[in-house]
Amino acid sequence: MKIVIPVNENSNETTVCASFGRAPYFLIYDTKNQTEEYVKNLAADAQGGAGIKAAQFIVDSGADALLTVRCGQNAADVLNAAGVKIYKTSSDKVDENLKDFAEGKLEAITQFHAGFHGRQ
């Protein structure tokens, strides 16, 4: 199973990023092989639709679940259409979240915020 977490740095000392669409990096964790991959988030600089672009990336990466502090409605629409589950993080530590996810302790996110409207 592939899990994605938006993070602040591309190393394993990193903390979880409060934003999803504009997080600097994504951590892609493969539970089967127990491998970590840090990828730069190209949506971070988007003028608008950052959540959408980030969600497209998550879908393209083949992720099964996203662990995040919050998520916008637009990104949620993309992820829901693709069947990617969205969970609320339990803390800002990556390890704790992966552990809590494996133990089924994380809750699904049900409240999504409106788009930030980057357009003119």
Next chain:
Amino acid sequence: MRKLLILSGKGGTGKTTVAAAFIDFLSVGAFADCDVDAPNLHIVTEFTDKPEQKDYYGSQKAQINQEKCVGCGICEDACRFNAIKLINGKAQVDEYACEGCSVCQFVCPHDSVMMVDDVAGKQILYRDERVFSTAKLKMGRGNSGKLVTEVKNTLFKSSDAEFAILDGSPGIGCPVIASVTGVDLVLIVAEPSVSGMHDMERILKTADILGVKTAVCVNKYDVSPQTTEKINQYCLDNNIPFVGKVPYDIQASKAINAGHSLASVDCPAREALKTICTNTLKLMEEKQS
């Protein structure tokens, strides 16, 4: 960090005057001006040191190579934003109208169009014991939403204060929507007039769509006590806390013209604002618990 945003719907109701007074009453250490089209808060915040500045890049804009262009006009026809005109037989892009969609680049048969980086404004950060984040969008530019988000993020990154005040912009569009996300309470400063009440209703509905809690106060209430009462009733009918009213006070513009907030001026408006500030804080504390 708890965040209070000040909005109005209608322009000129006194957002910045209220924000500046609250900042001084509470010695707030973190504040931002989210009105990136027409920022004003820096005029009354008395910082002595020069601020840090950073270019803000907006959407890329189209640029047409005048040597390669043959003046066929295909780009002018394709542009939905009237941003391209043929001038002296060559196509030229109006930087104010161009939205950076790159359709012109796609349709150009002569490879004459380049999409280039565009500095759409600048971010400004003031610091002493306080941190003040603001920005100025270049004229005619869009993408104000992203710049507002950057202004907020810069504030949150640069300060570990517990409480922040955000001075918002008029209207209900893009920069307003971007300023609302993630705040704990929106205080609407309403003008007691037919226009003011009409606009207040629109901004309250917008805030409701965005799912954020609101409160209302009236500024210059004695211009129309009847409309002030109507606003009070509207709030009651819609379960929106009405946190107070401020009389028209000539001391307000005097203070602003002298470059400081009302907090240091002994006048009726200040006393009224103190009450509103206390009521607003109470609301924010209630929402937390």
Next chain:
Amino acid sequence: MKLAILSGKGGTGKTFVAVNLAAVADKAVYIDCDVEEPNGRLFLKPTDTKETVVTTLIPQFDGTKCTACRKCVDFCRFNALVLVKDKPMVFTEICHSCGGCPLVCPEGAITEIEKPVGVVETGQSANVHVVTGCMNLGEASGIPVINAALSQDLKDSELTVIDCPPGTACSAMESADYADYCVIVVEPTAFGLHNFKMVYELVTVLNKPCGVIINKADGEYHEVEKFCDEHNIPILCRIPYSSKLASLGAGAQVASLYDEKTAKLFHDLLTDIKKEVHS
């Protein structure tokens, strides 16, 4: 003569000036381009109103033709398109209606359909043909509604007054560009001066002649006059702060219709502006 009434700062009295100029003319068209918060109609109270819906175009995908090649998703600079399970999806509030995706689709699988973004109302108020642009709540851009409102100007209009949005963003530029002459309403305060300088820059970029009205003059702040002097900007008139005018305004009443002094002030102002425009 097409006049744009601008301010830079909100609440300085654009609508006050715009509706009164229209009211004292023999015949006029008043166009409210402050589509986020249109207020002129509250004063002019037009009757016999008609409403037209303003739309923009958004893409629609034909699943039978789409091969999921992603060219549309990759082309869209606004990130309004995604491809999920081989089906494209569009986010309509993000879409800028640029028309690019139907062009880039190699299979002709994309057509465009209309999405409402606001309305334009036209009506009559005595001598004034009233046009009001009103953007739908939640829309990010008022430009399509502004353009639709401006298109309702009457061809043979002797005087068209355009009530512009505050500030200097794209919506203010779009509204002001339509005019022959810009009237900038300034509040004589430090905030007012600061925003006035910005809108003066806008008017300069648009290459429009302009004049200034100093409104709500209630103190001794002279910086606005100094700036106008230094830049050769004509001051068309000064209107002192008056609680009577404030009260009439609060009640959405066109002051010229209720107060003789104000009617004369605006008559003279209109004459002076005509002189300025034709000189």
